[in-house]
Amino acid sequence: MVAIEATQSIGGAVAVRGKNGEDGSGGKGRYGGDGWQEAAGGRRVPQRAYVTGMSMGLGAVLMFFVALVSAYIVRKGMPGSGWVALPALPRILWLNTLVLIASSGALVRARKRFRSGDEVGFRRWWKAATICGVLFLAGQIVAWKELAASGVYLATNASSSFFYLFTAAHGLHLAGGIVALVWVLTRPTGRLSPRTATEVAAMYWHSMDVLWVFLFSLLMLAR
């Protein structure tokens, strides 16, 4: 017998999860028990599919940035490349990086509160993480403006092209993350349980955070 219990109400949705399982997929292995969520429309999608889907999506994002970064390394290392390093990077990037790391920290806290059933605390920390994300993006735009003010544009030279390309591509992906964070707070009832929703949104957010730290280190250390 699989016990299904409504644990808490987040964003108006009812959280459904198996007693034995972490993620609602049931705890009796793949073939035992009922690992399926019976949701609207009679469709059956196990919650772990969303985690798999997000992992795969992150795999694609990773490959996208691997392509950009390897292009950077190849272009920089080309014999006779005429590579001109950027002047000192805008110092606000350091602040932005701290803000983004703080945002990940807030998200970890939010999920901890979620697990202990503290909805108010969850929402507070989740909002904090979202606001930090928005601040980071605003800070990136400030960095762009600073660079542009010193006469460094997208097409100025190869290093500036890559700088704008990395930050823009990362910024777009992060903006998608902000949409996801807001969506978790406001979304209507769906087939995705709140627990899974917070999990996949956090997976994405932390990955974008790590990605930025990597890109920033690359831009700093391999100018």
Add this chain to the structure above:
Amino acid sequence: MSLETEISVRTQVARQHAAAGGPRGFVRRYIFSTDHKIIGIQYYFLALVAVLTGVVLSILMRLHLAWPSLHLPFVAGGIMTPEQYESLLTMHGTLMVFFVLTTAPQGGFGNYFLPIQIGAPDMAFPRLNMLSFWITFASFVCMLSAFFVPGGAPISGWTAYAPLSALGQVTGPGEGLGQTIWLVSIGLFCMATLLGALNFISTTIDMRAPGMSLFRMPLTVWAWFVTAILALLSFAVLLAAVVMLLLDRTAGTSFFVPAATVVSEQLERHSGGSPLLWEHLFWFFGHPEVYIAILPGMGVTSHLLSTFSRKPVFGYKAMVWATCAIGLLGFVVWGHHMFVSGMSPYSAFAFSLLTLSIAVPSAIKTFNWLGTLWGGKLRFTTAMLFALGFVSIFVTGGLSGLFLAQPAVDNMLHATYYVVAHFHLIMGVAALFAVFAATYFWFPKMFGRMMSERLGKLHFWFTFVGAYLIFFPMHFVGLAGGIRRYADFTAVAYLSGLQPLQRFITWMVFATAAGQLFFLWNFCWSLRRGQKAPANPWSATTLEWITASPPAHDNFAGDYPRVYRGPYEYSVPGAAEDFVMQDSLPAEKGAGQG
């Protein structure tokens, strides 16, 4: 409430949902549908339109090659210019590679049959699936619109090599707006394919029916699964390359344009990029793309040879590992497309060795196909004939690959028709044979009616003989030095002797294209007038054949299967029939569905 009661209550609830038959209303049901079966059919028809367009383009090219001074009524200016020829060539390649060979085997049949074959009610993310198709559709419309903009379609080939593709109108007609549209379209296509791929992977990992272990999956599912992984990893790289090329064209960056590039006696204002960088990024995608086109065909062939030999697949696990090995090796051989790019002979040697090693899993596959056929009770249905044709063409096209994999030989043959013959046979014709085989095999399931076997066999022989007569002579055109992408062989003295052979090839193209009318007629006629199909017309074993033809909205009408057996239990000793369905209970051999 006991477990049994709860399950039966749940089953009843599910049956009620299934009886409701999914969404009502034409638009929700057939246009913006989230049903993987409808989406599969949408992909299939998109590929059908694309393949017809692509064939028309190739006929125009062959007409021009055979009779270069022929007046063509639908060509602006009467006689085709070399630039017009190149734009046909570009669009033929693009439509065929992206919108036919990537969409039909994977988006079409994969979408329709992967969920059913693993016993799932739908894909893991049905709305994402719908989004994938409609982005692909937008990409297709965008691509076709390139024909109608000022300057026309791009001329840089389906590989869009920089700097030709990076500098705009100055490098030729079609390199202005046409090339930009091409890039936007391919960017959209990348996103659609990435979404589709992550859906396929999640579905295979998490949506399998109870008992459907990985090694009970049909080889078709394995092929779609590995293909999806390849697509996920390679299209992301193409997307990055496309973004950079778009920036080079529109924002003045110099990722792919070298310094001091002079076009039409004009110095381009770009600073020191690398055209080779584009080639590396493109072929890092481009080589896996070849396997994205062919792996589903290998899966279908294995599936059909077993079914129509009434024998289990010979060496099932070896087939699975060979599929994975081909997928893995596909990522480390892209350099063999660039032997003549001035790459270091040491790199070329490494790429060559890796490329040749693909012959090992390919040979395992071929050996196992022959092993499956050996001693079988062969049934020569049209689907079987096309599967056998696949094996033949795969071997023929693969052998010339061994020559081209060696840098010394490739240096001579690289830009010739030898390469054209090679990749058309192995990638184009072989994959299309698998698509035809899959169509004749699964049409009854998809549309509830049988196709005509008589017309089908006519279609097979026209296509099989025709394909060989078109592409086999092309090897000799190549060996004689016939350069690919040349619009007019009579303009070059040493090539004009090849003109009779060129005309022969063109005549064969006409005949083979005409042979496809049998298919189109058969397809349309059978849709309306074909004999009603039973649930399992081929006495096959996998889960799609326990469903109605066509299946219910949730595939199994609420009666979800439990799997007890491997996918190819044919001619099991002691069984009542010569096939045992995957969901048959182990205790009651051949007693129908569990």
